[in-house]
Amino acid sequence: MAWSLLGRGPWARGWLRWRLRGGLPPDGADLMAGPDVRPLWEANRWAELPRLALAGQGRAIPDRVAAWFAANPPYRGVNWACGQEAALRVLHLALAAALAGTPAPEAAMRALARRIGANPAYAWAQDNNHPVSEACGLLICGLALGEGGLARRGARRLDAAVARLVAADGGFAQLSPAYHRMLLDVVAVTEWLRRRAGGPEAAPLTLARMAAATRWLHRLACPVTGRLPRIGHQDGSHVADLSAAGPDDASASLERAARIFCGASAGWPADAGCAALGLTLPAAVLAAEADWEAGGLLGRRFGRFRAILRVGPLRFRPGHADLLHLDLWREGENLLRDGGTGAYNPADPAWLDYFQGAAAHNGIAFDGEDQMPRLGPFLFHHWPETGALPGGGWWRDHRGRRHARVLRAAPGGLAVEDAVSGPFREALLRWRLAPGDWTLGAEGVAGAGMRLSLSADGPMALRLVRGMESRAYGEVSPLPVLEACISETTSRITTHIHNL
Template sequence: MAADGGFATVSTGYHRLLLDTLVALEAIRRHCGRPALAAPIPGRAAAAAVWLGRVMAPGGALPALGHQDSSVVADLGAHGPGDARGSVERGLRLFAGVSATAQEAGCDWLGLGPAPALPRPAAWTAAGTRGWEVSAARGLLRAGPLRFRPGQADLLHFELWDGDAPLLTDGGTGAYNPPQGSRWWLEYFPSQAAHNAIQFDGQEPMPRLGRFLFGSWPRVAPQPQGAMATDRFGRSHRRQIRAEGRHWLVTDLVEGKFDRAVLRWRLGPGDWAMRPDGVAGRARLRISADAPLTLRLERGWHSPAYGQVQPCRVLAAEAEAPLRCLVTRILLPPFEDGPEAPCRSTSC
């Protein structure tokens, strides 16, 4: 655990498992009257609880960032693997002295009383991620630095939730030991195509060395409002995020030698319809670039829970070199002056 709440394994599922384990340890320690945990464990446990509370949807769902296996430990409130509110609330009250919800059965069972509300800054940074929360929408960027092996090709992956509704999502995991006929899960879900990122020339940014191990990690560096990654071929991708009320702007700047690049946005559940410049559905996505673009809806795959896989829609924007900049404008409802209202942000 890092002092800012980041976890070496950048995974919301294993982050929850870590927090559940620490909560069980702390609850037993208090019950038995044993000495307090030595520094810096309590402070880092508090930061880990705050991190999970900031990425969690109001109804308890978590983004499927990193590997997921639906593990649940000491689920005192019987919320189940799809609802992390109990895990977050017990961690926040025990370690941070704050609260994300008014009542939780596990906290009642442990005798944990009410606490002040969890602070929710408009932007925050932690080891491996950056986040934003503006006008009930939350954005999450998979950033760096890389202090632990990446388990998926998800660097600079960005996802966006509007309340409990996932708009731009991670593909998930599938399973570590898929059923007969589904071995392709092992290749697909860790790949770049299963994330909201830019792929150059159809190549993976990292060579696969094992089921959970990649080689030739990209160099990742923080940037104002985002992050930058440079792959083994010397191709760089700089992603910047800006939120203005219910309008979000994602600016992608690319450099290096490549013939073509594909930007993918994995769309959340719901009806999505193509438009000349993007898609319309639960949100309006409009993509522009400094080179001619080909836009299409692809069939992708999504793993909503461990061992489950279902089809999803993916908006792909493809351009040939020379290409320097792509801009995605995301308008969330209620749309101002209809879905064609312009974003007030500037492009590259």
């Protein structure tokens, strides 16, 4: 980390003194070099504290916090290496204290505030959830400590982060339904805490953008199970889970955000977390939209099928090479699916290339390459050009190879029309199927109560192979993948998908 990222003022000078005392890993230390740190960080977010408060065990919270500090002295060790992790502890501690009707431990809040405020430029440079979470952490610390200046600073940073990173249509810079859920969790709980404490009001633009962000995620969630597509980075993060919904069910997160930002229900009126916060049930309910386009995704409904297509543009850095990936759902069944993430620092380095690359997505790859070359574990370069089409979109890579995809209604379901062009020898279309019994035939596959029938304007070879998916962080399991291979003499493939 360069010294220029430390920021200015007393917060930065204090951080520099702590660094010079050798408390944290030295500049240039690679947290990716050892075991995966992400599970350790999640286990130290104090997510259990609000649950203790709800269970009437609020008196145990100060002792829990003191024990944690004894095991993790301030500014020393991996648990202090990330400002966002400190901010998430702040949020859970402040929420637990509010639910228990007790003040948050002052010494803990001060230590966490100093860590969050140490290097804001680093968080801001991420263009993801970090600057949002850290701004919320400073705001909450200011409220808890009775320091109006700190609360106002956090509020200004939050307003600036939301204005930059959340678009008017609700899309988030980090195109990931899971991280979008985390955005809603963090900002919704912060808003509840600041309204309760009479803190500085959010800017009107912030409230409008967060309402749009809530509607964006509501479009993606299964209305029955609350499950989300595994598009983009997925690590199971969820914050202030007062309903014990877990990482695979976003219904409670959506219900809370909808009541706070939209003045409406998201369709789960009996949510226990909202009841615990005293959020009354609004009469209005968020509309279920059949056809929409927002924040880098396009949604279409075809009878019982719900299709979600990853389109452009690429305004912020992409996490996965997944342009024109298609996720297909039938009620709560994810029939054609994204591979997920695997892990950020897996024991098997091949996971990174696989899950972030073309093999883990329902799209087309040219000559065995991804849509863009890789610079590092989380960075691509030579981003493709993108454009919109009625019912779809297109991308063109830096070599001039182009893929266009359009969705249209067809008898019993839908048709996916893929057109390719440019200098390539071979193109490979993948359909990643839900685990189960699938039968390969001359024209496609059948299974899970549906059929995929493929046709092309030239030679095409079909095969059913074994792929991988990650349904939870750090876990990988097999799934079947239908592959259609074509040469440069074939320019168009049509896949008809319908119920059996």
